[in-house]
Amino acid sequence: MASTLVIVESPAKSKKIQQILGSNYVVKASVGHMRDLPQHDLGVDLETLKPTYEISPDKKAVVADLRKLVKRCPKVVLATDPDREGEAIAYHLRVALGLPADVERVSYQEVTESAIKKALANPSRIDTDLVAAQESRRVLDRLIGYLVSPALTKQAGINLSAGRVQSVAVRTVVDREREIESFKPRGYQSVTLALADYNLKAPLDLKPFVAEGERLWHPEQAKPFLGSQKVQLGRLTEKPSEVKPRPPFTTVTMQSAAGKLYGMSASQVMQAAQKLFEQGAITYHRTDSPNLSEEGIAKAQHYLQSQGLPIAQKVAKYKMKAGAQEAHEAVRPTDIALEVAGQTDSEKQLYKLIRERALLSVMPVGVDNVTKMTFVSERKVMNRDGDMVNPTFSISGRMMHEKGWRAYVQVEPISAEDKPLPKLTKGTLFSGMVTAKEEYTKPPSRYNEQSLIKALESAGIGRPSTYAAIMENIKGRKYIIPETGSKAKSPNFRPGKLGFYIVDALSEFQFMGYKYTRGVESSLDKVAAGKMGYLNIVRPVLQGLQEDIASRLKGGLLAENAPCPGCGQIVIQKTSNKGRGKSNVYWMHLDPGHADSCHKYLNDNAGSPSLPEPEQRAECPNCSKDVLRKKRADGGAFWVHADKSHVTACGHKYLDDRDGAPALKPKAKxxxxxxxxxxxxxxxxxxxxxxxxxxxxxxxxxxxxxxxxxxxxxxxxxxxxxx
Ligand SMILES: [Zn+2]
Ligand SMILES: [Zn+2]
Ligand SMILES: [Zn+2]
Ligand SMILES: [Zn+2]
Structure with missing residues (x-):
């Protein structure tokens, strides 16, 4: 009889851990969150800010099951994921199952025998600070979503949704689109030196002649530099430069690399990674750390040596993003010797990529020889200070010297190419020709999924673990629209009409500010560290939000609207989905209060509202109960009983329409x-x-x-x- 109940969140993980622990344990899954804010209510008291949790309706059976097991097993261990979300799941399990406050909580970075057993031998308690951080985030998201979305929807006349990070992500795309729209390409002179006897072109060093960010906008400005002239190679340096291996994966760099290489969306990457983690193939995939643990490094080194492959004398340390939260360890295989893992093609592809990054990161650095040349012209041209100086032209070249880790790349290709320069001697005089070419400034480029996620991460907006879901959300609602017909693996994002509307409507809301959102994230970190309380973060956000909703919502009706032909009040067009690709277009009063004295539903007549036709009633020629005239899609008509329960007694479900009157169907031959x-x-x-x-x-x-x-x-x- 099993003595210890271990509860995790996913069935796949519970199966794997059950295998590892054997029959002295019973391992069960909570299947995600079992207590959450209610689905259809705000679930937060706006006075006390106390959240109300309920057991999700679809989890009642699981809870009952677990309660029975808790009674039977002398010991219970909560073994959910090692992050804030996992901590919160553990906390709600404790409450839902009536477990004591000091119930054992274990965490582990990988679902392997050694990690699980080590975790069970070193249990701790639920970290209430982490739980508070998760609760703060959940409630902030809830307040913004459930208070702002209805206000937006009411104003626009169509369903719109706002979200704490989601709307800021949309704003990022809208801001970029507007930069591009308002961008005016400007011509400038690109001035270059070409040596007469060598294939070498070096651009003019602009710095002495124009201010930071400026260029030679007018051909006149370029003139003093142009023409044939003697130049001397004034500076020549040749230095080895180390090329570090690409860092092991964080959540975001993994999404980015798999997107670039395989065209996987962030959410596809996370699904595949989740599966690999649950199968025990990789370490926890929600991480901000680009560095392997000591154990991870040792395992990779040991494997490489066993294969007769070189390892780095000193393993490179990679810099963590500022404000990184889930800083356990980079994603890596749990068994680095395993070349293939995963069940589906995408799992296998992702695993290969993860493995290559981890292995290469402990291999020797590469070395390039970097050459820099500066040519000094005999000319004198006036600089910004009014002094006459010799213009210089600089160029650098790069040649691979030692391949290092680059010799072992198989999955993720290297884009850098050799850029050779001719062998020249310092001090030599050359005859050169300086020419100018007109070029144009370019607008910033659009984001795609990977670059948007990177931009959000480096701006400190949202958490890496939530980006995939946010991307799906804003694409699904058409707030941003991936360009179609693009050959790129990951298409560019443009804002949709609704995206523009939401960003403008909320433009004065505090939570839409980049700085503000970053501030909230760092407050959440303080809560997680026990340095700030739930109320101190949630209360001010709610206050600001209520003020914003009361007075700072901008914009007007977005839905198609027209005066009602019946009462003159505004009616708006609605579309309901009838399934199988069919939809039904109709109109309703913007203010539902007007429906009582007018009509609730109006018909759509070629895009305009029209009053519903008056109901036509008559007596059934068979049973003399009321029948109603209905229109057929092909223009014809038929009749049905007004009260369906009379059909059985009458025996006629449908009646024919003969010259506008009901008639019994002719008796069939x-x-x-x-x-x-x-x-x-x-x-x-x-x-x-x-x-x-x-x-x-x-x-x-x-x-x-x-x-x-x-x-x-x-x-x-x-x-x-x-x-
Ligand atoms: Zn009306
Ligand atoms: Zn009848
Ligand atoms: Zn009746
Ligand atoms: Zn027959």
Whole structure:
């Protein structure tokens, strides 16, 4: 009988850990969060700011199951993911299952036997600071989402949603689009020296002649430099330059590299990584750290040596992004010797990439020889201070000297190429020719998914672990639209119409500010470190938000709108999805209060609202109850009972329309089937537009065919036997 219950969040992980721990343990999955804010309510008291949690309706069975197990097992261990989210899941498990405050919490970076056993031997308690940080983030997201979205929706007349990080991400794309729209390319003179006897072109060093960020805008400015002239190689340096291996993966660099190489979206990368982690193939994939742990380094080195491959004397340390939170260790294989892992193609591809980064990172650095040359002209040209100086022209070259780790690249190609320079001697005089070419300044480029995520990360907006979901969200709602028809693996993002609208509507809201959002993230870090309380972060955000909603929402109605033909008030166009690609267009009053004295729903007539036709009622010619006239899509009409419950007694579900009045359907003609003898009924197929005969009460008649053709008003097979 199992004695210890271990609870994790995912079924795949629980299976793997059960295998590792054997029958003395019972390992169960909570299947994600089991207590959360309610789905349809705000769930936060706006006075006390106390959140209300409820057991998610779809988790009731899991909770009941776990409660039974808790009673049976003398010991319970919470073993959820090693981050704020995992800590919060552990906390809510504790509450939902009525476990004591000092219940054991274990965390591990990989689902392997050694890591799990080590974790179980070193249990700790739930870290309430981490839980508070997660709760603060959850409540902030909830307040912004649930308070701002309805205000936006009401103003726009169509469903819109705002989100703490989501809307700032949309703003980033909108801001860039506007920079591009307002960008005016400006011509400038690009001045270059070419040596007469060598294939070498060196650009003019602009610094002495124009201010920072300026160029030679006018051909006049370029003139003093141009023409044939003697130049001397005044400076020549040749230095070795180390080329470090690319760092092992953080969440964001992994998303970026897999996007570039395989065209995977951030969310596809995270799904594949989650699977690999749960299979025990890689270390935890939500991480801000680009460095391997000591254990990871040792394992990689040991493996390389066993293969007779070189290792670095000193393993490079990579700089962590400022404000990095989940700083455990970079993503790496748990068994570096394993060349293939994962079940699907994307899991396998991602694993290969992760493995290569980890292995190469402990291999020897590469060395390039970098050459820099500066040519000094005999000319004198006036500099910014009004002094006459000799213009200089500089160029640098680069040649691979030692390949180092680069000799072992297989998965992720290296883009840098050799840039050779001719062998020249310092002090030599050359004859050169200086020419100018007109070039144009270029607008900034659009973001794609990878570069947007990188931009958000380096601006300190949002957390790496949430970017994938945010990207799916803003694409799904068409707030940003990936360019179609692009050959790029990861298409560029443009804002959608709704994206522009939301960014403008919320432009004066505090939470849309880049600096503000960054500040909130660092406050969340303080909460996680126990240096700030939940109320101190949530209260001011709520206050600002309420003021913003009350007075700073901008913009107007976005929905198609028109005056109501009935009452003159504004009605807006709505579209409801009828499924199977069909949709229904109709109109409603912007202010639902007007519907009472007018109509609730209006028809759409070629894009304009029209009043619904008055209802046509009549008596059923059979049972004399009320029947209603309905229009068919093809323009015809039919009648149905106003009260459906009368259909059975009457026996007529649909009635024909004859000159605007209800009429019973003509009694169907019947004939016996000449093949099987059963009754055939003559019916008109509107779809095929002709009459045919059907075995009325038998889908599989003995004669083998339900339908029989109609020839001159008789079943075709009957005619055959008659002749
Ligand atoms: Zn009206
Ligand atoms: Zn009837
Ligand atoms: Zn009735
Ligand atoms: Zn038959």
């Amino acid at each position: 019947t004939e016996p089937c000449s093949e099987c003898g059963a009754v055939l009924k003559r019916i008109y197929s509107r779809k095929k537009e002709h009459w045919l005969w059907v075995h009325d009460d038998n889908d599989n008649p003995e004669c083998g065919s339900k339908f029989v053709d109609d020839v001159d008003g008789r079943p075709a097979n009957a005619g055959q036997t008659a002749s």
